[in-house]
Amino acid sequence: MRRVPVGIGTEFLLGGRKYKITNEIEKETFIAKDLNFENVEEKFTLHHLLHQLQEGNLEFSVQGKSTSIKKSGIYDVEDFSMLSEEKQEEAKLRHYAIEPLLKLEVKALNPYIKSRKEQLFKEGYQVSEASLYRWIKAYRESDGSIYSLVSNTHKRGVKDSRLEKEVDILIDSIIDEHYLVRENRTITTIYELVINEIDKENDKRELDEKMNHPSLSTIRRRINARDTYEVEKARKGANAIRNKFKQVQYHEKPKYPLQRVEIDHTLLDIVVLDNDTLLPIGRPTITSVLDVYTGYPLGYYIGFEPPSYTSVMLALLHAISPKTYVKKRYPKVKNEWLAYGLPELLVVDNGKEFLSKHLKEACLELGIEIYHCPVKMPWYKGPVERHFRTINQELLHQTPGTTFSNVLMKGDYDPAKNASIRFDALLEMFHKWLLDYYCQKPNKGVKGAPAKLWNKWFEQNPRPEVPSNMLDWKIKLMKLGYGSIQSQGIRRLHLYYQDSELHVIRRKLERAGKKNKVKYKYDPTDLSKIYVFDEMDQKYIEVKCTDDKFNYTEGINEYAHRVIVKKARDEEKKIDISAIAAAKAELIQLMKDEKANSIKQRKQKQRLNNIGSNQVFSEEPPPKTIKDLEVPEPKETQEPEIIEKPETITKLKPERKIEEATKRKTDMFFVDIENDWDDFDVG
Structure with missing residues (x-):
């Protein structure tokens, strides 16, 4: 994934002109040289650059292949989830191999490489020292992109397996029966069992029907292609592998911003009014993302979407993005929202939305490690829980329409009857309280004011990195879908999405001998378009809904x-x-x-x-x-x-x-209140 630190030497494209930052004349104010004209320089503020990035008008240059808009609706964006499962598992295995070595700060890496190689060999993985060095170098040079660990063979086209289908099935069944067990059986043992089963079957067959023996390396590749975590869990149990897959102490205090970030949901203790009818509409839900080191909120989502991947997606997108909208939207707010950037570790609980495959894939691509807290141990996310309590006690319990936090405090107070805050007004109040009060006030938990702690750190250290193109991060956080390209386009939920580029993709798949099946990303809050992935050219095509006779899909969720x-x-x-x-x-x-x-x-x-x-x-x-x-x-x-x-x-x-x-919890429209619906869509 492409991430860019904004500072001296950064190049960017704005308004069709290419610039390079040559000097920082004062805090967050830069001089940039126009690379298209000699002796032409312009002054830019960091806020202006981030705002143009957020609006999609600016693109940062990165080393190597650049994320760029090729033409209207076509985007060149690397997306790990669009690779084949085999390639994804290969990259995950390589990441597992180098993960303990990435955090070392030593002068000589050679003895650790040798030790890691021996450890991997005991676990059944034969990896050379040169490969470990090469993977570490590629991963670091790409700023921690999982995509850097993918071999280039995915661009050569898919080759059919040389093994007969019967041998494939036999290998998989023996791995399931004999390798994914608590007994510590080696890959060599599995290979011998496969050979024995094939020999037994061949004894019953004529000469021209006999199956061929696979090689030991084939068996090893098949085992290595399995999900590493699931294999280790089956062989050693969940408790035994926890320390292996979680290399750091997750409950220790972070040493710098964005090292540890916590996310959670809660119902706010207030009944709000509809913006138009002024009728009570109930208590909104907040999904908050909090930086633990500074106590500064990275981002949030407030609305009526129940806890789900959609609310997590919206909160994470807000958290990692620069928030240049504040002054324009809320002129009464005096302070900027300083915090943005990608966290290293995201601490979550065990809610369904945090176990979602969508979140797992998005965080893998963004370079975010997920840590699930132990069940029934809320103190593992103490900072975000205290943040929720502070929001309710210091802001909402003093506001008309509050529900308070318990029956004793509420007494005979009727929240719905006393509600007088419109939803839009709540959002403005929240920004004012958060940025002008909470972030400026000393916090005992972090021993300082969150805004001052954030500023102090980044005055002496590189600023948080931003994407080369904002759409890159947005697409990575979207949900993944599958479809086939028909004459009317791609059908999803009884809607058709059509573009001339789709038929170009279909012809390329046919020429390559591949199935007519494509992957796409979609935003569950806007059904007006999807982003279809062209696996042959590794790019996205923006495809709009054609069933829009009455502008039906624009803005509909x-x-x-x-x-x-x-x-x-x-x-x-x-x-x-x-x-x-x-x-x-x-x-x-x-x-x-x-x-x-x-x-x-x-x-x-x-x-x-x-x-x-x-x-x-x-x-x-x-x-x-x-x-x-x-x-x-x-x-x-x-x-x-x-x-x-x-x-x-x-x-x-x-x-x-x-x-x-019939067993699920439904709402007034008899629709399942969960909104991942992975088992619903067949179109």
Whole structure:
């Protein structure tokens, strides 16, 4: 992954002109030379550069291959999750091999290399000293990118396995039965068992039907291709491998900013009002990301999205990004939001959203190590828990509409009746309190004011690194999907995404003899586009939704779309644009009768309308609400535009899943309140 420290020597592209920073004339103010014209220099502030980066107008140059926008909608972004599983496992194994060596600060690395080689050999991995040196060099030169450990063979095309399918199956079954056990069987033993099984089977066959013996190195590669953690867990147990996979003391105090960062969610102790109707809509959830060394909040998400990968994604994106929006959005806030950057260690609990494959892959690509706290030991995340308590006690418990933290404090106080703070006003109050009060006030836990501690460290040390292109980080945090390219494009959740570049990708796959299957990244808070990965040229294609007759998808989130699709499916038993439009019109009428609804239902409306703090630091237009997307009744003569053949509900979701759905917790729209939905999408 490409990360750039902004300072003397940094090159960047802005407004079609290339610059190089040659001098820092005062704190966070630079002189940059125009590389296209001799003797032309301009002055830039760090804030201006970061703002242009955030807006997508600036791109930093990096050594080697640069992230760049090739043409409109085509992005050259390295993405580890788009590689084959074999390549991903190969890179993970190499990272495991060098991980203990990366943290050493010694003059002579040779004895440690020899020791690591011997240790790996005992574990069944045959690695040369030269390979370890080469991998360490590549990893460090790439600023800790897992992509640097991927061999270049993925660019040569996929080769078919030389082994017969029967031998493949036999090898896998013997590894599962004899290697993934607590008995410490060696790779040589597994190889001998494979040979024995093949010989026994060959005794029953004619000469021309006999299976060939695989080599020992083939068996070793098959075992090494397995997930390292799962293999070790099966062979040694979870407790025995904890120290092996967690090389540092995770409960010790960090020594510098971004070394240890904690993230968690909680319901805020306040009932807020709808921005338009002024009716109570309930308690929003906050997902906060806190730097432990300085006590400075890196970022947050406040909204009505329940704890999920979506809320984690939005909080992490806010945390790692420069926050140049504050002064423009909230002029009454005096101080800038100083903190941004990638953490080294992210401390989480064992919630479903923190065990998500999406988070695991995103952090691997961003170079963030995840540590899951032991179950029922909240003190492992003490700083972020205390931060939540401080928010409630020092800000919200003094605000009309507070729910307090317990029944005794609440007494006969009615939060809904006394609520007077609109959601937008809450966000402004939060920024004012956080940046002008909390970050400026001495904190006993960190022995100083968070803002002063942050500034003091980075006055004497390099600034936090930023991406060469902001879209690089955004795409890495998006969710991963799979699809095939058909004549109408890629279908997802009854919507079609089409672009001429898709058919170019399809032809390249056909010429290479590959299946018509592609990976793509998508933002669950905006269904108007997806980013399809071209594995042949290693680039992303931005593909817009073509089912947008009524600007349906612009700004709509995944949850709202699923509510609408479910209603249309239940009534029509087929999905077409007219059915979706009619379902939306009925939902609008449901929203109009808010006074008869409970606070819980109003809160779910906010989730439906994509209301959250992620809209605050975006310069893009706010998302359309259900009301904004109202569609006129189609004329009687108008033929409905069918975007999909009629199909039964069993095609949308396997029958087994439908039975399971009755056990799940659903909301007012009978939609599963969890929003990862990995088992739902078949389109």
